[in-house]
Amino acid sequence: MKSRATPAPRTHDEYLATLAADKRATLAKLRKAIAAAAPGAEECISNGIPAYRHEGRSIAEFALKPKRVAAKKRGAASRAVTLLLAVALAATTLGAQSSATPSGSGGHNDPHHVAAPTIVLLSLDGFRYDYLDRYPGPNFARLLAHGVRADGLIPAFPSKTFPNHFTIVTGLEPQHHGLVANRFYDPARNASYGMSDSLAVRDGTWYHGEPVWVTAERQGMVAASYFWPGSEADIGGVRPSRVKAYDGKVPNAERVDTLLAWLALPADTRPHFLTLYFSTTDDGGHRGGPESAEAAEAVRTVDVSIGRLLDGLERANVGAGGIELIVVADHGMAAYTPAQYVALDTVIDLQDVRVADGGPNANIHVGGGRDRATLLRDSINRRMEHGRAYLREDVPEALHYRDDSRIGDLVVVMALPWQVGLARSAPRSAGGTHGWDPANREMQGVFVSWRPDAAGPARIGTVRNVDIARYITDRLGLAPAPTTDGVPGRLAQQLKDARR
Numbered sequence: 001m002k003s004r005a006t007p008a009p010r011t012h013d014e015y016l017a018t019l020a021a022d023k024r025a026t027l028a029k030l031r032k033a034i035a036a037a038a039p040g041a042e043e044c045i046s047n048g049i050p051a052y053r054h055e056g057r058s059i060a061e062f063a064l065k066p067k068r069v070a071a072k073k074r075g076a077a078s079r080a081v082t083l084l085l086a087v088a089l090a091a092t093t094l095g096a097q098s099s100a101t102p103s104g105s106g107g108h109n110d111p112h113h114v115a116a117p118t119i120v121l122l123s124l125d126g127f128r129y130d131y132l133d134r135y136p137g138p139n140f141a142r143l144l145a146h147g148v149r150a151d152g153l154i155p156a157f158p159s160k161t162f163p164n165h166f167t168i169v170t171g172l173e174p175q176h177h178g179l180v181a182n183r184f185y186d187p188a189r190n191a192s193y194g195m196s197d198s199l200a201v202r203d204g205t206w207y208h209g210e211p212v213w214v215t216a217e218r219q220g221m222v223a224a225s226y227f228w229p230g231s232e233a234d235i236g237g238v239r240p241s242r243v244k245a246y247d248g249k250v251p252n253a254e255r256v257d258t259l260l261a262w263l264a265l266p267a268d269t270r271p272h273f274l275t276l277y278f279s280t281t282d283d284g285g286h287r288g289g290p291e292s293a294e295a296a297e298a299v300r301t302v303d304v305s306i307g308r309l310l311d312g313l314e315r316a317n318v319g320a321g322g323i324e325l326i327v328v329a330d331h332g333m334a335a336y337t338p339a340q341y342v343a344l345d346t347v348i349d350l351q352d353v354r355v356a357d358g359g360p361n362a363n364i365h366v367g368g369g370r371d372r373a374t375l376l377r378d379s380i381n382r383r384m385e386h387g388r389a390y391l392r393e394d395v396p397e398a399l400h401y402r403d404d405s406r407i408g409d410l411v412v413v414m415a416l417p418w419q420v421g422l423a424r425s426a427p428r429s430a431g432g433t434h435g436w437d438p439a440n441r442e443m444q445g446v447f448v449s450w451r452p453d454a455a456g457p458a459r460i461g462t463v464r465n466v467d468i469a470r471y472i473t474d475r476l477g478l479a480p481a482p483t484t485d486g487v488p489g490r491l492a493q494q495l496k497d498a499r500r
């Protein structure tokens with residue numbers, strides 16, 4: 001690797017120390033900017049990210065403007081990013097549009113889109129394919145009565161939250177859209193991305209591919225997002241016309257009510273593509289596993305939220321195009337025990353080795369080139385029974401997980417329910433998690449397509465989540481994103497056959 005002004009950390013501990021220092025510096029800047037823009041704002045921490053309330057309202061939107069501060073370095077993309085913050089207070093319950101938010105449509109639909117359908121894409125994080133049967137509820141019954149339900153929604157590998165949410169909206173495998181894990185290291189940038197790092201999450205240069213909201217906005221159709229990984233970033237100069245900064249504390253009911261208020265806007269500004277996200281079932285499944293009281297309770301809570309949403313959607317007046325609700329999950333859930341864990345520290349020498357992410361699989365960057373990576377691979381494989389290490393180029397083809405150096409030099413793929421990582425990250429108690437090969441049925445999520453006037457219930461086989469983005473852009477009458485890893489028309493055909 002060529003030398004840079006900031007030398008690459010040499011050990012894992014050094015790497016962690018660098019991250020912590022970066023985070024402290026960033027937080028200090030953020031606090032200073034908030035204090036200047038909204039004196040008296042009070043800070044609270046949400047998911048490790050500071051959030052602010054001002055005069056009783058949360059600061060719902062702010063734009064982060066990257067600005068290069070360091071001297072230009074040869075080809076270096078960028079740690080040299082400082083942040084200028086423009087803070088806009090949410091003025092109404094509709095969520096004000098920040099003037100700094102770029103948007104292809106300018107917040108107005110081109111007249112030829114006014115008759116297009118409206119699609120609400122709802123993600124129930126970690127809602128396993130069988131929860132509808134295991135934990136039935138009255139509002140799920142309403143959903144299915146006018147719905148087409150799939151036997152399961154097959155996620156991309158790894159079956160994790162950020163990679164799969166971005167696959168759903170881009171139609172690309174993680175190896176092509178850039179979010180190869182919830183947290184990863186990019187050797188070309190010498191920088192890391194993490195789903196809890198709000199600055200990285202809002203930096204559009206991390207994302208490849210074209211999410212549906214960008215496709216829509218670029219063609220003059222208004223899109224809106226009440227949470228979705230990637231929605232806060234300026235991707236190719238475009239964000240949804242309406243977008244919310246992630247705040248896990250906002251109750252589902254408030255998310256639903258805001259989305260319904262967006263649907264009540266005049267046709268000129270009413271969004272035709274909207275995303276909505278509930279983390280409830282992922283939280284419950286992680287705590288106790290998919291068959292726990294916590295999971296059951298989480299599903300009950302989501303049933304109530306779905307009822308509130310259906311009440312509103314049934315009454316919504318969205319014009320001739322009608323409305324479709326697509327309910328998806330990013331992945332399923334499986335139970336694990338702390339005993340089913342392999343600590344890499346006990347298997348290989350971690351000198352010059354960076355374990356960027358662990359769990360059901362691990363992404364490992366190895367200093368010392370291919371020979372050392374091969375040695376480490378063999379050491380791991382000699383000592384490990386319940387998983388296998390691969391050089392990136394040898395990862396099994398079915399996982400579609402080779403084409404991005406962010407994946408690492410070595411990938412360890414564990415057999416469900418085994419996990420791998422550093423000793424200090426070992427789980428202390430049993431629970432649930434996900435990330436394993438999508439071929440495991442437990443990793444499949446829910447999929448339901450609902451239309452208020454559709455005859456149901458109807459059933460289809462499994463659906464692949466790479467097919468969803470293209471289905472949506474076709475339904476909206478948009479020219480599709482330039483590339484897809486899905487099969488154009490496949491999901492539309494599945495749904496058509498079911499509704500026949």
Ligand SMILES: [Zn+2]
Nearest residue numbers: 126161282286
């Ligand atoms: Zn999760």
